Amino acid sequence: MAVFTPVTLDDLTPWMTQFPLGKALAIKGIASGIENSNFFIRTEAGEFVLTIFENLSFEQLPFYLKLMRRLADHGVLVPAPIANANGNLVVALHGKPAAIVSKLEGESQMSPLPIHCAEVGKMLAQMHLAGQGFEIVQPNLRGLAWWHATVPLVLPFLNEDKQALLRAEIHHQDAFASTASYQALPSGPIHADLFRNNVMFDGERLTGFFDFYFAGCDTWIFDVAVTVNDWCIAPETGVLDLARVEAMLAAYHAVRPFTAEEAIAWRTMLRAAAFRFWLSRLYDYYLPRDAEILTPHDPEHFERILRLREAASAPALPQN
Structure with a gap:
């Protein structure tokens, strides 16, 4: 989340008349993240989040918003998209697709304990099950095809050691995918x-998952690996915290048991999850887009995690 497309209260006021939310009272840009333009907005009906999509098209967005609606209808705690008077969830603002969703209560838990990780694991499993049979199929847009397109773009900026790591890991992932x-x-x-900043808690009570705009269809175990690589590590080093890993995996497994194939894939998926975010952070760092508010992420964080996952074993998945 960042602000690439500024929006003022004067811009917002006439645009909001199409929504059943009353008059727009305030708007504030959200600085975290680097993909879309995000704002907290306050209206006569309460507080909401406005997103202007900088990369996703009008055609792609129904996947994300209808998925969120489906998950909410199945008891998964996610923001609810707000339709306009014509029933549209996506409406143009400054010539770009935009959407409004409800704002979750609580705050991000940036220093999680095992109990927080267990709550995340439980809800993640519920989310995966609730998404079964979803009628729109869209691939993970940051998956293997994107990796192959992006690696050549960042290689010229890297030293020989980092280049070798990128090439070796994508070769490993290609081989496993076959x-x-x-x-x-x-x-x-x-x-x-x-990540931790995409989940809300009220104390130890999980109040919701949000920011679904990297969602796509992929393996569930990859999603678990992405989550573990952020929630269950020491941020300074990337080393896994065994108590948190075990709490998250056990809670997930209690809702949706892991398969034998997932147990085989587990270590490779932890590497894949680290690689994906190292590559995207390299791309955003060396080939940035202009933004009014931008908080770049450190690529070396996920490079460290990738090297750790390559070098060391991880706690095994629970099995029945």
């Missing part, structure tokens, strides 16, 4: 970006 074990992995809609 195996029968990979093809047998359970899959469906995933969040794909379930």
Whole structure:
């Protein structure tokens, strides 16, 4: 989340008349993240989040917003998209697609304990099950195809050691993706970006997942790996905290048991999750877009995690 497309209260006031939310009273840009333009808005009906989509098209957005609606209808705690008077969830603002969703209560838990990780694991499993049979199929837009397109763009900026690591890891992931074990992995809609700042808590009570705009259809175990690589580590080093890992995996497994193929894939998926975010952070760092508010992320954080996942074993998945 960032602000690439500024919006003032004067811009917002006439645009908001199409929504059943009353008069727009205030708007404030959200500085965290680097993909879309995001704002907290306050109206006569309460507080909401406005997103202007900088990369996703009008055609792509129904996947995300209808997925959120489906998850909410199945008891998963997610922001509810708000339709305009014509029933549209996506409406142009400054010539770009935009949407309004409800604002979750609580705050991000940036120093999680095992109990927080267990709550996240439980809800993530519920989310995966609730997404089964979702009628719109859209691939993970930051998956293997994007990796192949993006690696050549960042290689010229890197030293030989980092270049070698990128090339070796994408070769490893290609090889695994061609195996029968990979093809047998359970899959469906995933969040794909379930970091600590995309989950809200009120104390120890999880109040919601948000920012679904990297979601896509991929393996569920990749989604678990992305989540573990953020929630269950020491941020300064990337080293896994065993108590938090075990709490998250056990809670997930209690709702949606892991398969034998997922157990085989687990370590490779932890590497894949680290690689994906190292690559995207390299791209955003060396090939940035202009933004009014921008908070770039450190690429070296996920490079460290990738090297750790390559070098060391991880706690095994629970099995029945």
